Amino acid sequence: MDGVIYRGNQLIPGADRFVARLRHDGIPFRFLTNNSQRTRRDVALKLCRLGLEADADDVFTCAMATARFLAHQKPGATAFVIGENGLAAALHHNGVTVVDDDADYVVVGEGRTMTFEMIERAVRLIEKGARLIATNPDATCPTDAGTRPGCGAIVAMLEKATGREAFSVGKPSGVMMRMAQNELGVRAANTVMVGDTMETDILGGVGMGYQTVLVLSGHTKVEQLHRYAYRPDWIVESVDHMPERLFHSVAELVGAA
Known part of the structure; x- marks a missing residue:
């Protein structure tokens, strides 16, 4: 989540709007983290203190x-x-x-x-x-x-x-990705992975057959993309710049399910 939802102890601008949109549209989601130090309740508390609506069930840790x-x-x-x-x-x-x-x-x-x-x-x-x-x-x-x-x-x-x-076990392993997907109760084809790191978030999503969104608000920079044999489906500045058509397509899939 560091680099996607927040940086250190600062919420990334628009992250609150992004999460609110997911809730408003009825799109199920999980906050995935490769940090094993905190419990899911601890992570949810941090998110709440940063200004997000979150509870322990929204969090899935390695x-x-x-x-x-x-x-x-x-x-x-x-x-x-x-x-x-x-x-x-x-x-x-x-x-x-x-x-x-x-x-x-x-x-x-x-x-x-x-x-x-x-x-x-x-x-x-x-x-x-x-x-x-x-x-x-x-x-x-x-x-x-x-x-x-x-x-x-x-x-x-x-x-x-x-x-x-x-x-x-953690990202990019399919073990963690599949567990989180199963918690959401969705199929791989209906799942989107949003992350800032090519080697974990995007690689894991590609391997699982998810749609992938790389945000440039964290670890990976656009000039580094030539190093990788795989590419994300979408590249955006941050979660505040998610394409409307992606929201619409995911909402339609949720409705169809």
Whole structure:
């Protein structure tokens, strides 16, 4: 959402009008985030404080997707976690027990609480057979103070140390995208992915067969598009510049469903 709905602690101009339009037209939606630090309730509270109408059910996080994935793969699983409250809460909610030893999985999110002792423990657990899971592949995270290492950077260190490749659940993985789509109760052909990052938002949408909208209010700039073999269906300055015909086509699909 950072770069699409807000930047840091500032709402992107027109984002409130965009969300209000979705509600007015009866178009179901979810706010997707590859940040596993906060719970969906925490994210909704931030959006409300920025001036948007939002509740927890409007939010879908990579922590939620990861927890649901693990619960489906191995009911009653155990996990050693490198991450923060949002990830731990999602795991507990889905019946995954957080442990320090004998873990079925090593699950990595982002945050500032990581220590080298945690990395050492994770390496040993992976060597003993724990499977390595990443909540998302993002190598960096934007902050008000600048860029900091993200989940992908931490996971890369574990992959290098163990020779094991992590399975990533968050965008652009179809695992997270399909879960969010199922919550909306819509088909892929009726789904639109709006994002500011080609490597996650747009790639994930293209892979799922969604219509895709790249907004230029965040990570990807128009002069960078030549680097990619795939392209979004629409390119707009921000969510405040969504084409009317896209609203109309989506509303018609919702009505037909």
